[in-house]
Amino acid sequence: MRLWKVKCMAKKRVSDAYRKLTGIVIVLFVLTALCTAGYVLLDQSVKEQAAENAARAEQENQLLEQQYQEAKAEERAKQAEEKNVGWPEPKAQGWDVVDVSAFPLNNSRSLEASRMELITSGMMLVNRWHAVPEDLSTAEMLVVHTTDKRIPTAGNSVKLLSPAITALGDMIAAAKDEGLEHYNVEEGYRLREVQQEKYDKAAAEYADRYSGEALVERVINAGYSVPGTSEYESGLAFCMGRYAKGDPIMDKKFHELPQSDWMVEHSWEYGIIFRFPVQGYPNSTVTDKSYKTGQNIKLSIYRYVGKANAAVMHIMDFCMEEYIEYLVQHPHLAVYQDGVLKYEIIRTDGYYGGDAVVDVTRSAQEVSVSTDNLNGNGTGGLIATMSY
Numbered sequence: 001m002r003l004w005k006v007k008c009m010a011k012k013r014v015s016d017a018y019r020k021l022t023g024i025v026i027v028l029f030v031l032t033a034l035c036t037a038g039y040v041l042l043d044q045s046v047k048e049q050a051a052e053n054a055a056r057a058e059q060e061n062q063l064l065e066q067q068y069q070e071a072k073a074e075e076r077a078k079q080a081e082e083k084n085v086g087w088p089e090p091k092a093q094g095w096d097v098v099d100v101s102a103f104p105l106n107n108s109r110s111l112e113a114s115r116m117e118l119i120t121s122g123m124m125l126v127n128r129w130h131a132v133p134e135d136l137s138t139a140e141m142l143v144v145h146t147t148d149k150r151i152p153t154a155g156n157s158v159k160l161l162s163p164a165i166t167a168l169g170d171m172i173a174a175a176k177d178e179g180l181e182h183y184n185v186e187e188g189y190r191l192r193e194v195q196q197e198k199y200d201k202a203a204a205e206y207a208d209r210y211s212g213e214a215l216v217e218r219v220i221n222a223g224y225s226v227p228g229t230s231e232y233e234s235g236l237a238f239c240m241g242r243y244a245k246g247d248p249i250m251d252k253k254f255h256e257l258p259q260s261d262w263m264v265e266h267s268w269e270y271g272i273i274f275r276f277p278v279q280g281y282p283n284s285t286v287t288d289k290s291y292k293t294g295q296n297i298k299l300s301i302y303r304y305v306g307k308a309n310a311a312v313m314h315i316m317d318f319c320m321e322e323y324i325e326y327l328v329q330h331p332h333l334a335v336y337q338d339g340v341l342k343y344e345i346i347r348t349d350g351y352y353g354g355d356a357v358v359d360v361t362r363s364a365q366e367v368s369v370s371t372d373n374l375n376g377n378g379t380g381g382l383i384a385t386m387s388y
Contacts, residue, residue: 087100087103087334088100090334090336090339091336091339092338092339093338093339094337094338095311095315095335095336095337096315096335096336097312097315097316097333097334097335097336098333098334098335098336099330099333100333100334101330101331101332101333103332105332105344105346105359105360105361106361106363107361107362107363108359108360108361108362109359109360109361109362110357110358110359111357111358111359111360111367111369111384112355112356112357113355113356113357113358113369113382114355115135115353115354115355115356115378116135116138116139117369117370118351118356118369118370118371118378118382119133119135119136119139119370119371119373120136120139120161120162120163120235120236120370121163121306121368121369121370122163122236122271122304122305122306122309122368122370123305123306123309123324123370123371123372123383124234124236124370124371124372124373124378125320125321125324125372125373125374125380126229126230126231126233126234126237126373127229127231127293127294127295127321128220128225128226128229128294128295129229129294130229130373130374130376131228131229131376131377132228132229132230132233132234133373133376133377133378134377135378136233136234136235136378137192139161139235141159141160141161141189142159142160142161142162142165143157143158143159144157144158144159144160144165144168144185144188145157150169150172150173151165151168151169151172151185152172152182152183152184152185152243153184153185153186153188154184154185154186154187154243158185158186158187158188158189158238159188159189159235160188160189160235160236160238160304161189161235161236161304163236163271163304163306164188164235164236164237164238164272164304167270167271167272167304168185168238168270168272168304170270171263171266171267171269171270171272174266174269174270175259175262175263175266178262180258180259180262182242182243182259183240183241183242183243183259184240184241184242184243185238185239185240185241186238186239186240186241187232187238187239188232188235188237188238188239189232189233189234189235190230190232190233191233192227192228192233195225195227195228195230195232195233196227198224199219199224199225199226202219202222202224203215203219203224206218206219206222220294220295221297222297223295223297223299231275231301231303232301234303236303236304236305237275237301237302237303237304238301238302238303239299239300239301239302240254240260240263240300240302241254241300242254242257242259254282254300255281255282255283255298255300260282260283260300261282261283263282263302264282264283264285264286267302267310268310268311268313268314269307269310270307270310271304271305271306271307271309271310272302272303272304272305272310273302273303273305273310273313273314273319273320274286274301274302275293275299275301275302275303275319275320276289276290276293276295276297276299276301276319277289277290277293277319278290278295278296278297278298281298282298282300287317289319289321289322292319292321293319293320293321303320305320306368306370306385307343307385307387308335308342308343308344308345308368308385308386308387309323309345309383309385311335311342311343312326312333312335312343312345315335324372324374324381327345327347327372327381327383328347328349328374328381331346331347331348332344332345332346332347333345333346341388342387342388343385343386343387343388344361344364344385344386344388345383345384345385345386346358346359346360346383346384346386347372347381347382347383347384348381348382348384349380349381350381351371351379351381351382352375352379353377353378353379356369356382358382358384359384360384360386361386363388364386364387364388365387365388366386366387367384367385367386367387368384368385369382369383369384369385370382370383371383
């Protein structure tokens, strides 16, 4: 009997121990659950507080930016008032370019321009010293088909960027209105691989007589740019010709035809320039610019640069290189026609890639922003043109 009681008491102690252990486990579980819930709630609270702080910081930054822009505008207005003079008076008749670099933009606003816009809007310099940026190859080129009656082309199609296509179509339509038809775009955008093939083929012809830098120079002088430096790779340049089936006048070269003379005189009105002027080519009115462009052979290459830029180049007899050099020294220009403001152009330095924000006037009807590619790789200065 005593042994039985001892066994019962032992079992009871074991049972009590299990109950205590179970109770401890339950308490620990509850505490863990409470801690977890508390952590989740605390974490959520911290995140909400962080989001509120970020939103508040963003609002403060926007306010500071607004205050900065307002202070900047006030300072400009104060500077203009202190000068107590307005812009210089333009000529009453004809076209005139007025240097207003001493004056800030009036009633300005900030405008954001994408990287792709900056390298495709027209003023990206491409020559033997300034290569096409690698990311231009991702730009969407529009195809001008031969079925497009506005822009006849050689072969099945010619590729150009949208601004160039629009300007080219307008120009050809205007020439037709004046009785000059049958323009033919012989070539436009050229792939890097195609440029490489043309360059290699030309180099092979001179390789037995030249080598190294002398060979490169000889190939360039033969009209074949080093791959990456050809205007055709910009998507903004094209070679012009004329086509009229069964017309014996086709025996003449394009620069000998009235169609070419009309383009020399009027293409700038549509934002298009003759890219590589040499003495007396395409006609006797043209002065030599080969010492600036680096191209001294006769090429019928035209290039889209935008109406405002083309106007200044025409008025001041600048090639593209001369014009950009002028803008570096005179970064704010006003272009007048018969005493009325037609365009305003401003250049800012310090663009090193990516999207950009520039100041433009609020009253401009049209705005275009482009990099001049002075640093290469699609960077350098930013040229903003405003049309009124």
